[in-house]
Amino acid sequence: SPALGSSDGNLTQLEYLALNSSLNVADAHARQSLTLGQASIIEELPGLFTKAAEQPVDSLEEEAIREYFQLLGQYSYPVADGRVLSCYSSSVAMEILARSLATRTDAVALIHPTFDNIPDILRGVGLRLVPVAEEKIGVEDLGAEVLGQVGCIFVTTPNNPTGRVLTEERLRALAEECAKYDTVLALDTSFRGFDTRAQYDHYEVLEASGCRWVVIEDTGKLWPTLDLKIGWLVRSANVGLPIAEIYSDILLGVSPLILVLVQRFAEDAANGGLEELHRFLDEGRRGLRSTLAGLPDVRFPDVDARGSVERIDLGPRLAMDVWHAISEHNVYALPCRKFHWANPSEGDHSLRVALARNPAALDAAGQALRTVLETL
Numbered sequence: 001s002p003a004l005g006s007s008d009g010n011l012t013q014l015e016y017l018a019l020n021s022s023l024n025v026a027d028a029h030a031r032q033s034l035t036l037g038q039a040s041i042i043e044e045l046p047g048l049f050t051k052a053a054e055q056p057v058d059s060l061e062e063e064a065i066r067e068y069f070q071l072l073g074q075y076s077y078p079v080a081d082g083r084v085l086s087c088y089s090s091s092v093a094m095e096i097l098a099r100s101l102a103t104r105t106d107a108v109a110l111i112h113p114t115f116d117n118i119p120d121i122l123r124g125v126g127l128r129l130v131p132v133a134e135e136k137i138g139v140e141d142l143g144a145e146v147l148g149q150v151g152c153i154f155v156t157t158p159n160n161p162t163g164r165v166l167t168e169e170r171l172r173a174l175a176e177e178c179a180k181y182d183t184v185l186a187l188d189t190s191f192r193g194f195d196t197r198a199q200y201d202h203y204e205v206l207e208a209s210g211c212r213w214v215v216i217e218d219t220g221k222l223w224p225t226l227d228l229k230i231g232w233l234v235r236s237a238n239v240g241l242p243i244a245e246i247y248s249d250i251l252l253g254v255s256p257l258i259l260v261l262v263q264r265f266a267e268d269a270a271n272g273g274l275e276e277l278h279r280f281l282d283e284g285r286r287g288l289r290s291t292l293a294g295l296p297d298v299r300f301p302d303v304d305a306r307g308s309v310e311r312i313d314l315g316p317r318l319a320m321d322v323w324h325a326i327s328e329h330n331v332y333a334l335p336c337r338k339f340h341w342a343n344p345s346e347g348d349h350s351l352r353v354a355l356a357r358n359p360a361a362l363d364a365a366g367q368a369l370r371t372v373l374e375t376l
């Protein structure tokens with residue numbers, strides 16, 4: 001059973017506790033209402049089911065991949081030789097990558113902080129982790145002392161929970177370093193849909209560098225599809241990892257109905273839906289910051305973050321004290337301790353709030369949080 005707010009539970013166990021609350025602002029899954037455009041797609045489900053049942057799956061997959069990748073600016077993804085694998089979720093893709101890496105190396109450099117299921121999955125297959133601060137990755141070459149010691153460097157961009165984005169220039173420099181040291185460059189781009197700064201053509205940069213690379217794309221955080229989603233596991237031709245073999249240990253393929261659903265939601269997003277989503281989340285972020293304005297020692301450290309989450313610096317207050325107090329109001333957010341997987345105490349005074357929620361729920365959660373912060 002999920003750890004009841006214990007400090008040794010992982011973030012997802014804390015998210016389980018929130019699942020039945022109407023004021024769940026813990027997980028970064030999309031829980032806002034469908035837009036009119038999205039609702040009309042759901043109305044078409046019987047017809048989509050027929051299409052999914054009758055159309056060959058390789059063409060459904062090509063359509064879904066093309067619509068989603070091009071929506072987010074990723075025109076140079078590998079179309080041929082099956083180098084884009086559809087998985088049930090990005091975490092399933094992550095597990096396949098981890099197992100593949102463990103056959104070739106014993107150590108991985110990993111961005112710090114980041115969502116704790118990534119280090120947990122990597123450690124779960126026996127890999128030793130070397131933390132690399134996101135600030136360092138974002139500004140300077142890592143050199144042999146990092147890249148020469150590991151078989152892979154793993155970067156979440158935009159990062160979670162900070163929203164920090166790896167710029168095109170830094171991606172190019174990092175990819176060139178990885179080519180030099182023959183180190184696999186792996187990216188988790190689950191939050192790229194929220195931030196146009198993360199929508200330059202990463203595959204063009206990666207392919208041009210000649211490095212060995214893997215990218216995990218995640219449709220699951222963008223749209224309220226009740227966790228019907230795909231994690232795409234993409235790799236370079238020269239990656240030199242048994243990814244396709246291990247994929248075949250885990251699954252044959254995803255449901256063609258989910259492929260059709262993703263293709264249609266991506267099409268709607270391309271027709272104005274993505275900009276609408278950005279405006280929606282920006283309003284949520286501004287509303288939360290306004291609700292909490294003026295509280296002593298409360299700050300928002302990620303000033304230009306655009307993802308579907310907002311990190312709050314609580315000053316001297318302990319996040320676990322705030323977590324327990326707001327749970328009395330049926331509000332659940334995420335204490336940031338476990339994002340700081342190599343140095344947990346760094347996260348003891350910050351809290352993450354999910355923004356992909358209906359405005360009334362987010363506002364009620366913000367009001368309850370303010371009430372608690374005024375007393376702690």
Ligand SMILES: N=C(N)NC[C@@H](O)CC(=O)C(=O)O
Binds near residue numbers: 026091117160
């Ligand atoms: N496999 C796991 N643990 N899934 C939870 C993950 O989707 C939540 C997440 O990424 C976030 O709340 O930021």
